Amino acid sequence: MALIRGALLLFFLHFLVSALAGIIPNFNQITPEDTILDINEAILPGILGDAQYDAIIVGGGPAGLSALSGLARVERTALLFDSGDYRNGPTRNLHDVIGNDGSVPGSSASPIAFSNSVPGTVPSVFRATARKQILEYYSKTAEIRYSTVVSIMKADNGAYFSVSDNLGKTFTAKKIILGTGMRDILPTTPGIEDAWGQGMFWCTWCDGFEHRDQPMGVLGPLRDVLDGVNVLRTLNQDVIAFTNGTWTPDEEAAALKENPKFFQHLEAYNVVIDNRSIVAIERLADGSMLYSPKEHKQFDRFRVHFAEGPIIERNAFITNFPVEQRSSLPAQMGLKMKGNKIETDINDMRTSLKGVWAAGDANSDGSTNVPHAMFSGKRAAVSLHMELAREESQASILKRGLQHSKRESKRQTMKRIGNELEELWDRTQVR
Numbered sequence: 001m002a003l004i005r006g007a008l009l010l011f012f013l014h015f016l017v018s019a020l021a022g023i024i025p026n027f028n029q030i031t032p033e034d035t036i037l038d039i040n041e042a043i044l045p046g047i048l049g050d051a052q053y054d055a056i057i058v059g060g061g062p063a064g065l066s067a068l069s070g071l072a073r074v075e076r077t078a079l080l081f082d083s084g085d086y087r088n089g090p091t092r093n094l095h096d097v098i099g100n101d102g103s104v105p106g107s108s109a110s111p112i113a114f115s116n117s118v119p120g121t122v123p124s125v126f127r128a129t130a131r132k133q134i135l136e137y138y139s140k141t142a143e144i145r146y147s148t149v150v151s152i153m154k155a156d157n158g159a160y161f162s163v164s165d166n167l168g169k170t171f172t173a174k175k176i177i178l179g180t181g182m183r184d185i186l187p188t189t190p191g192i193e194d195a196w197g198q199g200m201f202w203c204t205w206c207d208g209f210e211h212r213d214q215p216m217g218v219l220g221p222l223r224d225v226l227d228g229v230n231v232l233r234t235l236n237q238d239v240i241a242f243t244n245g246t247w248t249p250d251e252e253a254a255a256l257k258e259n260p261k262f263f264q265h266l267e268a269y270n271v272v273i274d275n276r277s278i279v280a281i282e283r284l285a286d287g288s289m290l291y292s293p294k295e296h297k298q299f300d301r302f303r304v305h306f307a308e309g310p311i312i313e314r315n316a317f318i319t320n321f322p323v324e325q326r327s328s329l330p331a332q333m334g335l336k337m338k339g340n341k342i343e344t345d346i347n348d349m350r351t352s353l354k355g356v357w358a359a360g361d362a363n364s365d366g367s368t369n370v371p372h373a374m375f376s377g378k379r380a381a382v383s384l385h386m387e388l389a390r391e392e393s394q395a396s397i398l399k400r401g402l403q404h405s406k407r408e409s410k411r412q413t414m415k416r417i418g419n420e421l422e423e424l425w426d427r428t429q430v431r
């Protein structure tokens, strides 16, 4: 009987406290002390659990994969999206990525034409190896989906991000890393697309060494010729600049304004300028078939056709075509841009939007190559992990503070009620 009486009393007490809780001020509110923390109750669900992943990474190139590895190693859950559009997709081999030059598995060079000594890792093999290792080694935390992200929005009052793909699926994450890369805008001149990345390149470090000491073309507007020539200075001595009709009085004046000794520099290097309009570039030989394993040289050969006059032959070209963001996500998310790059803090790869980092070619830190993409992906992962760790720590203090506030309010309620409750209970029993 005493037991039942006690249980009923407890039930009644609980009912009364709950009812009073609604009318006692600050019971369910954050106290001023709690708000000293720089996060608030609104984002607690995002930080402490409601989002599916700690991070979503958009981009499966070296930037995104490096970020995935960096997050997985500290047991952050991360989902990476890869739409399969890689900047170095057209090229045969990776170069100047240590451990990947020379005799490595997966080369596209023909073992029939020469020997089985090969000129560098094929980019798709590089990515596939990275994916396999990451997914096997960090199987609990790293995931990859092969689809295109079409929107990234803040959800739940900004507590986390909601990410939708072109397959109609939606996922949530506390933070975002964009490694979405850049796209090269190639001229429509016949033959350029075929040559791109296979004898025609924009980055000397990528393919210059395999074409050293060969007849070289610099392809682009007059103003860019000197930079192209300077970057080749140690590799090629026989250089023709194909300016494709851009040598106009205005362009010449602009070039001289930038460098009054523009033409003297070119003369000193014996550079010939050919300003005829190019109508086509024809491939005569394919360097993936003609490769010297002894010298590490590839022997591409091209014929340049003009609107008029004789053709010219070259083994390779360096160019400076324009580039644009591969993805519309940075614009859609309203990220601040620097030129056509996502404005990014070089120290931690943060963008203008809190909770969003940018790595690789797409960001504004001024480098575009595989080692840079890996470096910036890693740096973004470290920064993201640390920010989340700080937020989690603050959130648990805030949560404990809230629980403490609730306990304290209940205690005070009980104190106010005091013995009157016992008496109230006894009176109900008498009736």
Ligand SMILES: Cc1cc2nc3c(=O)[nH]c(=O)nc-3n(C[C@H](O)[C@H](O)[C@H](O)COP(=O)(O)OP(=O)(O)OC[C@H]3O[C@@H](n4cnc5c(N)ncnc54)[C@H](O)[C@@H]3O)c2cc1C
Binding pocket: 058, 059, 060, 061, 062, 063, 064, 081, 082, 083, 084, 085, 086, 087, 088, 090, 091, 093, 094, 095, 096, 097, 147, 148, 149, 150, 179, 180, 181, 182, 184, 196, 197, 201, 203, 205, 206, 207, 326, 327, 329, 359, 360, 361, 362, 368, 369, 370, 371, 373
């Ligand atoms: C022809 C050529 C040859 C090169 N050779 C070399 C070389 O030898 N050595 C070197 O160091 N560098 C080389 N580079 C440069 C190198 O390719 C880039 O610097 C590097 O790929 C940048 O990596 P990234 O991860 O930023 O972008 P990318 O490798 O371009 O990857 C971008 C990723 O984002 C994905 N993506 C974009 N938007 C979305 C979306 N909405 N949803 C899902 N996924 C999305 C793409 O599918 C892709 O997975 C070369 C470049 C070119 C053009």
